[in-house]
Each structure stands twice: as structure tokens, then as C-alpha cells.
Amino acid sequence: MSNSPIQRVLGLLLTIFSLSMLPPIAFSLIYDDGTWIDFVESFLIVAGVGLLLWFPARKTRRDLRLRDGFLVVALFWIVLGLFGAAPLILSERPDVGFTDAVFESMSGLTTTGATVLTGLDTLPPAILYYRAQLQWFGGLGIIVLAVAVLPMLGVGGMQLFRAELPGPVKDAKLTPKITKTAAALWYIYLGITVACCLAYWAAGMSFFDALCHSLTTVAIGGFSTHDLSFAYFDSVAIELIAVFFMIVSAANFTLHFLAFRERSVRHYLADPEFTAYIRILVVLFLIVVLYLVWQQTYPTLGETLRSSLFQAVSIATTAGFTTDSFAAWPGALPVLLLFSSFIGGCAASTAGGMKVVRWTLMYRQGMRELQRLVHPSAEVPVKLGAKAVHPRIVDAVWGFFAVYVVVFVGLLVVMMMTGMDQSTAFSAVAATLNNLGPGLGDVAAGFGDVSVVAKWAAVCAMLLGRLEIFTLLVLVTPVFWRG
Amino acid sequence: MNILILGAGQVGTTAAYSLAREEANEVTIVDRNPEVLRELQDRLDVRTVVGDAAYPEVLERANAKDADMIIALTNSDESNMLACQIAHTLFKVPTKIARIRASAYADHPELFHDGCIPVDVIVSPEALVTQHIEQLVHYPGALQVLEFADGRVRLVATRADRGGALIGHPLSELPHHIPNVDCRVVAIYRGGRGILPDGSTVVEEGDEVFFIAARKDIRTVLSEMRKLDDPVRRVVIAGGGNIGFRLAQALEKTNQVKIIERGFEQARRISEDLDRAIVLHGDAADEELLLEENIDAADVFVAVTNAEEANILSAMLAKRLGARKVLALINRPAYAELVEAGTIDIAISPKEITLGTLLAHVRRGDVVKVHSLRRGAAEAIEAVAHGDSRRSEVVGRTIEEIRLPRGAAINAIVRGDRVMMAHHDTLIEEDDHVILFVADRRQIDEVERLFEVDGGS
Numbered sequence: 001m002s003n004s005p006i007q008r009v010l011g012l013l014l015t016i017f018s019l020s021m022l023p024p025i026a027f028s029l030i031y032d033d034g035t036w037i038d039f040v041e042s043f044l045i046v047a048g049v050g051l052l053l054w055f056p057a058r059k060t061r062r063d064l065r066l067r068d069g070f071l072v073v074a075l076f077w078i079v080l081g082l083f084g085a086a087p088l089i090l091s092e093r094p095d096v097g098f099t100d101a102v103f104e105s106m107s108g109l110t111t112t113g114a115t116v117l118t119g120l121d122t123l124p125p126a127i128l129y130y131r132a133q134l135q136w137f138g139g140l141g142i143i144v145l146a147v148a149v150l151p152m153l154g155v156g157g158m159q160l161f162r163a164e165l166p167g168p169v170k171d172a173k174l175t176p177k178i179t180k181t182a183a184a185l186w187y188i189y190l191g192i193t194v195a196c197c198l199a200y201w202a203a204g205m206s207f208f209d210a211l212c213h214s215l216t217t218v219a220i221g222g223f224s225t226h227d228l229s230f231a232y233f234d235s236v237a238i239e240l241i242a243v244f245f246m247i248v249s250a251a252n253f254t255l256h257f258l259a260f261r262e263r264s265v266r267h268y269l270a271d272p273e274f275t276a277y278i279r280i281l282v283v284l285f286l287i288v289v290l291y292l293v294w295q296q297t298y299p300t301l302g303e304t305l306r307s308s309l310f311q312a313v314s315i316a317t318t319a320g321f322t323t324d325s326f327a328a329w330p331g332a333l334p335v336l337l338l339f340s341s342f343i344g345g346c347a348a349s350t351a352g353g354m355k356v357v358r359w360t361l362m363y364r365q366g367m368r369e370l371q372r373l374v375h376p377s378a379e380v381p382v383k384l385g386a387k388a389v390h391p392r393i394v395d396a397v398w399g400f401f402a403v404y405v406v407v408f409v410g411l412l413v414v415m416m417m418t419g420m421d422q423s424t425a426f427s428a429v430a431a432t433l434n435n436l437g438p439g440l441g442d443v444a445a446g447f448g449d450v451s452v453v454a455k456w457a458a459v460c461a462m463l464l465g466r467l468e469i470f471t472l473l474v475l476v477t478p479v480f481w482r483g
Numbered sequence: 484m485n486i487l488i489l490g491a492g493q494v495g496t497t498a499a500y501s502l503a504r505e506e507a508n509e510v511t512i513v514d515r516n517p518e519v520l521r522e523l524q525d526r527l528d529v530r531t532v533v534g535d536a537a538y539p540e541v542l543e544r545a546n547a548k549d550a551d552m553i554i555a556l557t558n559s560d561e562s563n564m565l566a567c568q569i570a571h572t573l574f575k576v577p578t579k580i581a582r583i584r585a586s587a588y589a590d591h592p593e594l595f596h597d598g599c600i601p602v603d604v605i606v607s608p609e610a611l612v613t614q615h616i617e618q619l620v621h622y623p624g625a626l627q628v629l630e631f632a633d634g635r636v637r638l639v640a641t642r643a644d645r646g647g648a649l650i651g652h653p654l655s656e657l658p659h660h661i662p663n664v665d666c667r668v669v670a671i672y673r674g675g676r677g678i679l680p681d682g683s684t685v686v687e688e689g690d691e692v693f694f695i696a697a698r699k700d701i702r703t704v705l706s707e708m709r710k711l712d713d714p715v716r717r718v719v720i721a722g723g724g725n726i727g728f729r730l731a732q733a734l735e736k737t738n739q740v741k742i743i744e745r746g747f748e749q750a751r752r753i754s755e756d757l758d759r760a761i762v763l764h765g766d767a768a769d770e771e772l773l774l775e776e777n778i779d780a781a782d783v784f785v786a787v788t789n790a791e792e793a794n795i796l797s798a799m800l801a802k803r804l805g806a807r808k809v810l811a812l813i814n815r816p817a818y819a820e821l822v823e824a825g826t827i828d829i830a831i832s833p834k835e836i837t838l839g840t841l842l843a844h845v846r847r848g849d850v851v852k853v854h855s856l857r858r859g860a861a862e863a864i865e866a867v868a869h870g871d872s873r874r875s876e877v878v879g880r881t882i883e884e885i886r887l888p889r890g891a892a893i894n895a896i897v898r899g900d901r902v903m904m905a906h907h908d909t910l911i912e913e914d915d916h917v918i919l920f921v922a923d924r925r926q927i928d929e930v931e932r933l934f935e936v937d938g939g940s
Binding site: 066173174175176178390 | 485503509510511517524525528529530531
């Protein structure tokens with residue numbers, strides 16, 4: 001019976017997730033695209049399985065332990081990826097098989113934004129909305145949402161929370177109660193999304209496009225309702241709005257919370273991660289502009305600025321929207337942008353990648369080693385801002401980095417074994433592990449043409465990236481199961 | 484309520500556990516030691532802040548400006564007072580509770596007001612524990628003696644034993660046994676399980692009985708439950724720390740007190756401050772020493788050193804060597820359950836004793852006193868009924884009309900100087916002090932709500 005609390009929480013979460021099938025039904029009826037029946041069926045399936053899991057274990061009183069937290073989160077994301085695919089399998093348009101549907105669903109939930117679908121413009125609106133909604137739920141974490149609405153998770157909620165929220169320092173609670181912290185994060189998330197939606201709408205998108213794109217922008221997802229992505233709109237205003245909201249959403253939500261509570265922006269300026277993040281974006285943007293000007297890729301300076309700004313922000317924050325095929329840019333630029341996605345956004349944001357704060361810490365530690373060469377007996381703590389960072393956290397960051405590299409290489413080898421050339425495979429792993437979306441070479445447009453094995457490898461990579469590897473990897477260690 | 488606890492020591496941790504368990508409370512804990520906080524964070528739904536509790540910057544990070552109450556429980560009296568001062572001046576925290584150990588400060592209550600040192604409530608765990616033990620020595624046979632309404636009413640816990648006149652009889656016979664005494668049995672625990680007693684409940688040997696009575700009647704009622712022990716004359720105290728010393732000071736006038744202290748310096752120091760008690764320098768777990776000092780003639784042996792394991796062992800040893808009754812200071816509930824009702828007669832939990840004082844201020848409604856019982860599972864509460872029959876759910880009603888949750892019962896009422904046991908037709912008037920026993924702490928919220936005055940309508 002030791003697994004019953006896990007079963008109970010899992011069942012409950014799945015039942016809640018089934019509710020997310022309801023809004024697409026409304027869209028289907030409004031646009032009369034005939035897919036409503038598929039969503040009703042999906043709703044019944046997911047809710048049924050959820051209740052079936054929950055019912056036998058409903059009376060369990062035991063709290064979740066630390067260990068259960070990892071298991072619940074990992075299992076839930078896996079289960080969610082599978083069940084989230086239900087409407088895509090059931091619907092006739094798009095006509096996709098199991099593998100493609102799971103790929104699309106996982107790409108949505110993990111906010112990767114890589115797609116196997118083409119001809120988005122002709123898909124039923126309900127399906128398009130559903131894809132966007134998947135990204136939105138996955139963005140801040142559906143479990144964080146569950147913690148906010150389910151006070152009964154209690155202390156166990158904190159374990160779940162930690163296993164899902166990205167970043168190396170996870171003890172920082174915004175409010176004393178975990179439910180309130182989770183609720184605060186979701187209010188901010190919702191607020192930013194509404195603002196983004198209204199801005200898009202005002203800038204000329206149709207309301208439907210504005211809604212879908214705001215969901216995927218704020219989630220740093222990358223799904224669009226058009227094959228051309230943002231290029232479809234061809235509007236400077238819309239691109240600037242997208243850039244702004246991508247930057248906001250890839251920043252630490254703790255900062256948004258503090259700024260909102262204190263009604264001041266001083267926390268942003270005082271936060272070493274945020275300033276580093278902005279600096280990285282600016283430098284990246286400048287390099288791209290200068291290189292494109294030098295290579296004379298675009299006829300005018302205005303176009304160069306516009307393209308580089310959008311692409312630099314979109315790739316560096318791991319959103320993965322495109323206005324132009326950056327894969328076709330000259331020289332080192334495509335690879336440079338791809339590398340920037342390894343840095344990704346800030347901790348506790350919706351962005352992917354390894355997070356700016358980890359890179360900041362690694363950089364500081366590198367600097368410390370240099371200083372030690374010059375002053376061998378100096379005591380130099382690794383500092384973040386004015387505060388010394390506990391050596392354990394620095395250790396954890398290095399551990400994370402090492403595992404990230406190992407996982408990356410492993411996946412790269414698997415991809416290449418399926419017949420991909422090296423640069424395609426490299427970019428495919430980077431695009432999925434960093435939750436970026438578009439790659440280079442054969443996966444620049446999408447993952448539709450790659451082999452089944454490669455798709456499943458990509459699904460694993462996306463999940464590993466979203467849950468920051470350890471949450472998933474700990475489950476395959478013997479230590480975890482031994483007792 | 485938004486509560487800020489400073490210091491994650493023994494008392495701070497217990498307070499956090501107890502307060503965070505209540506749904507309505509938001510608890511933030513400040514301490515210098517990140518390791519301790521990380522552990523707390525893993526087990527409790529609280530926020531933790533690392534830093535020096537008295538620094539304004541730390542209090543700001545702990546969001547003191549939104550706190551309804553600050554409880555300063557760090558090791559240092561001075562830090563606690565300063566933290567309260569800063570919380571008052573910079574963050575306008577309405578309620579401030581501070582642990583102040585040194586009687587040098589506590590003896591001057593006139594210092595503690597908003598114009599000088601803004602502390603609303605002073606908590607001294609040592610003083611409370613000393614008082615507690617003093618009561619137990621005073622009432623041999625009692626496991627716990629808790630005061631309500633400035634001591635006019637007491638709640639006493641005792642273990643029913645052979646020789647008690649009521650053993651084997653139903654409670655309804657109690658008034659016939661002792662016709663002129665008004666008392667009420669509020670709860671019985673048998674084999675660790677609670678029974679809500681009524682007239683037909685039969686008291687059995689080994690039951691833990693909680694009863695309420697006026698101060699003067701306690702001995703009479705106790706004798707109904709067990710053969711009354713002889714009054715205590717010889718007391719041996721193990722541990723000459725803060726509690727041991729205070730206890731010796733309080734008891735030395737009426738009893739023959741010996742106090743055993745291990746540290747030579749400390750033994751010397753307390754011997755200078757004690758008049759009649761005999762201070763022994765040595766180890767309380769030293770068989771030779773105990774025998775030499777006639778432990779077999781001791782009426783009470785109290786182990787109050789800082790180390791609870793040592794307390795348990797020396798108390799067990801003393802019991803085996805012939806001490807009539809042994810008490811030990813034990814913090815961990817698990818230990819207390821292990822040894823109580825076994826070799827050790829009474830396990831004293833300083834945490835539980837201190838907690839009541841803190842809880843009284845967290846409660847809604849006008850709650851004057853809270854005693855935490857059964858390691859926090861149950862509570863006895865003294866609440867004041869305010870308002871009139873329109874705005875209050877208790878005033879102007881008889882006890883049977885009041886909708887109490889299951890497991891909660893009104894036991895006694897103090898009206899002015901009069902102490903009345905509750906009957907089903909007793910009418911509650913304004914400003915009555917109502918004493919309740921709540922068997923399940925989860926229902927406390929509901930009970931408190933009863934005593935809130937409906938402000939608006």
C-alpha cells in the first residue's frame with residue numbers, strides 16, 4: 001500500500017487535467033470545425049482513467065515524502081504527455097499516428113515548440129488552440145497549478161513544487177504557505193498572459209491568433225497557428241510585443257512577484273541573474289546585427305535590426321518563434337544562436353535551457369580559480385550579487401552541468417544512429433533538450449521527416465530538459481528504489 | 484494569522500510545528516543556521532529566512548511589515564527584546580511576544596510597554612516549567628496541574644489507581660461520594676485512547692483521568708481516583724541549571740531539597756544563592772552518590788538537566804534505587820511515550836508547557852489561556868464570552884443550546900469570583916470565563932469561532 005498516496009495524487013492530477021479538454025470543445029463549437037466529439041471523448045478517457053486511479057486510493061491519509069515528490073512529478077509528466085496526445089490521435093485532422101501525437105503533445109507540454117505537423121493554417125481551430133493551451137499549462141508547470149488549487153497536498157506539495165520548478169535554488173518561498181506561493185506565481189502568469197493577448201489583439205492579430213500566440217509566448221513555447229510563425233503577420237509592432245513578453249516571461253517570476261508586491265522595479269536591477277540575463281541578450285543581439293551587416297544579408301539596416309532582435313530573443317529565451325529562417329543565416333550565426341539556447345532563461349521562469357543563474361555561478365567559479373592562481377592563499381567565496389553561495393549549490397550546479405553534457409552526448413549518439421547527419425543531430429538534441437524547438441539542417445522546419453526512434457529520443461530529451469534532468473534521472477538510480 | 488518566529492531552537496521549532504499545522508496561519512521562521520531551516524522547510528509548510536533575527540534587513544526580508552505577530556525565541560534575551568523593538572518601530576507589528584529568561588529583566592514588568600521595550604507578552608519557559616513542577620510536588624498523585632482564571636480553577640490529570648474510592652464505580656456516583664464538592668471529569672484516556680465520559684462511564688485502574696475542580700477541592704477529588712500519596716518532604720533535583728536552580732529556590736523553604744550539579748563552577752555558584760538546599764557536586768547517574776545521599780528516602784526525584792537522555796537514565800536509576808516518585812524533563816514526544824507509565828512516573832515536556840502560552844495569543848476570539856495536552860493532541864481552553872445574545876453564539880444560551888463540535892465540551896464557568904461546574908441548563912452570561920476541553924485539536928478552529936463576536940450585524 002506504500003504507493004497509494006502517489007496513486008491518489010496522480011489520479012487527482014489527471015482528473016484535473018481532463019478539464020483542460022473542455023475549452024477546446026467551446027472553440028470547436030464556435031468555429032464549427034467538427035472536432036468537439038474528439039475532445040469530449042478525450043475528456044471522458046482522461047477523466048475516467050484519473051478517477052479510476054484516484055478512487056481506490058482516495059482514503060489514504062499519508063503525506064507525500066520527498067521521494068514520492070520525484071516519482072509523482074516524473075510519472076505525471078510522462079502520463080500527461082501520453083494522454084495529452086489523445087485528441088490529436090482521435091481527430092482526423094491532423095491525421096497523425098501515436099508517435100507523432102505524443103511527440104506533439106510532449107513538445108507542447110514541455111514548451112519546446114518543435115512540431116511534426118505541417119499545414120497548420122488548415123487545421124481545425126480547436127486543435128490549434130489545444131496545442132497552445134498545452135504549452136501554457138506546461139509553461140509554469142501544471143503541478144505548480146495543482147498545488148495552488150489543492151491545499152490538501154500539504155507539505156508534500158513542496159516536494160512536488162521543487163521537483164517541477166526550474167533552477168538550482170528551490171527553497172525560496174515567496175509566501176509562508178506553499179499554496180499561496182503557487183497561486184501567486186499563477187496569478188502573475190495569468191496576468192502577463194492577459195496583457196500579452198490584449199497587446200497582440202490591439203496590434204492587429206485576430207482575437208483567436210492573439211489568444212493562441214499569447215499562450216505560447218508567455219509559456220516560452222513556440223507553437224504558432226501558422227506555418228510561417230510570426231512571419232505570417234509581417235508586423236513590426238507584433239514582433240516588438242512578442243520580444244517584450246518573451247523577455248518578461250523568461251525572467252525569474254520571483255522578481256515579478258516582488259515587483260508587484262512592492263510596486264517597484266529595484267529588485268530587477270539588484271538581481272545578479274536578471275542583469276546577467278539582459279547583458280547576454282544585448283551582447284548576442286549586437287553580435288548578430290554586426291555580423292549580418294558585415295555579411296550584407298539584408299538589404300536595409302532596419303530589416304537587419306528587426307530580424308536580429310526577434311531571432312536573438314526568441315532563440316536565446318528558448319521560445320523558438322521564427323520570422324525568418326535563422327538556420328540559413330551566414331557563418332557561425334545559426335550555431336551561435338543554438339548555443340545561446342543552452343544558457344536559456346532565468347531560474348523559476350517558463351524558459352528552458354540550463355538557466356542563466358547556473359552559468360553565472362560557473363563563470364564566478366572560473367574567475368575564482370583564476371584569482372587563486374595569482375593569490376594561492378586567498379579565501380575567495382563564490383558570490384551571487386553580494387551574497388556568498390553555499391558550496392553545496394555550486395557543487396549541484398557542476399553536477400547538473402556534467403549530467404547535462406553526458407545526456408546530451410548520449411542523445412546525440414542515438415540520433416546519429418538513426419541516420420541523421422551530425423549537424424542535424426546536434427541541433428535536434430539542442431533544440432529538444434533546451435526546450436527550444438527549431439533546429440538546423442533537416443530539422444530546421446520541423447521534426448516531421450525524422451525516424452520514429454529519433455522522435456522518441458526527442459520526446460525523452462524534451463522531458464529531461466523540462467524537468468531539469470535530475471527529477472527524471474533519479475528514478476533510474478538504484479539508490480532511489482532501494483529504500 | 485501571519486506569524487513571524489525568530490529562532491529555530493527547541494521552543495521555536497515546536498511553536499512552528501504547532502502553528503503551521505493550523506490552516507489559518509502563515510508562518511515564517513528566521514534563524515542563523517541554514518541547516519536547521521532546511522530541515523524545517525522539508526517537513527513543514529513554512530517560509531524560512533536565514534539571518535540575524537534582530538537585524539532590520541533580515542526582518543524586512545521576512546516580510547515583517549505584513550506580520551500580525553512576532554514571537555522572539557532566540558537564545559539571547561537581549562536579541563529578543565531588540566527584535567521586538569525593531570519590529571515595533573520599523574514594521575509596526577501589532578503583537579510581540581518575547582522569550583526572556585533572566586529574572587533580572589522579567590522582575591521589572593514596568594519596562595515592557597510600547598514606550599520603553601515594546602513586548603506585549605513575556606515568555607519564560609524556565610519559569611513556566613519550574614512552576615509546573617512545583618505544582619506537581621504540591622499535589623502528589625497529579626500528572627499535570629493546569630491553572631485557569633488566575634488559579635481559581637484547575638484542571639488536573641491523574642492516573643486512577645487502587646485505593647481510589649471511585650475505582651470500579653460509574654462517574655454518576657461521584658457526587659454521593661463527596662457531596663459538598665463540585666467537580667467534573669472532563670476526559671478519560673484508557674490505553675492511550677480517549678473516552679468522552681458521561682454519568683455511566685466506569686473509572687478503571689490505570690485510566691488517565693482529567694478533572695476540573697476549584698483549587699481547594701483538588702486533594703479531595705484526587706483521593707477519589709487513587710490512594711493519596713503522603714505529602715512530599717524530601718526532594719532530590721538532578722541538574723543545577725536554570726530550571727533546577729529555580730526549582731530548588733522555590734521548594735527549599737517548605738521541603739528538604741538536595742540538588743546535584745555536575746559542573747563544579749555552577750555548583751559553587753548556585754550554592755551561594757541557595758540558603759537551605761544542599762548542593763551536591765557530582766553525577767546524577769552515579770549510583771554511589773545517590774545511595775550515599777539516601778535516595779531511597781526521597782519522596783520525589785526530578786531530573787532537569789539539559790540532556791534528556793541523561794534525565795531518563797538518572798530518573799530510572801533513582802527509581803530502582805528506591806525513590807518514591809521520579810520525574811524527568813523530556814522534550815521528544817517519542818521518548819515521553821516510551822517511558823511514561825513505565826519506570827518514570829511523569830514526563831515533563833517543557834515544549835508543551837510553553838506552547839500553551841503562545842497559543843493563547845494566536846487564537847481568535849478572546850482566549851485567555853490555552854493548555855496543550857496529550858502532546859498537542861488535545862487542548863484545554865479558557866475563553867471569555869463577549870457580546871449579547873444577538874451578536875454572540877454563546878452569551879444568553881444554555882450549554883445544551885450551544886453548537887459545539889463533537890469531542891469538545893464546556894466544563895466550567897467562572898463568573899467573577901464564583902466557580903461553577905457546567906450543567907446542561909447553565910446559562911452563559913456576558914464576561915463569563917468559559918473553560919472548555921477539546922479532545923481533537925482539529926476542532927479548535929470551530930470552537931474559537933463560537934467565541935467571536937459578530938461585529939457587523
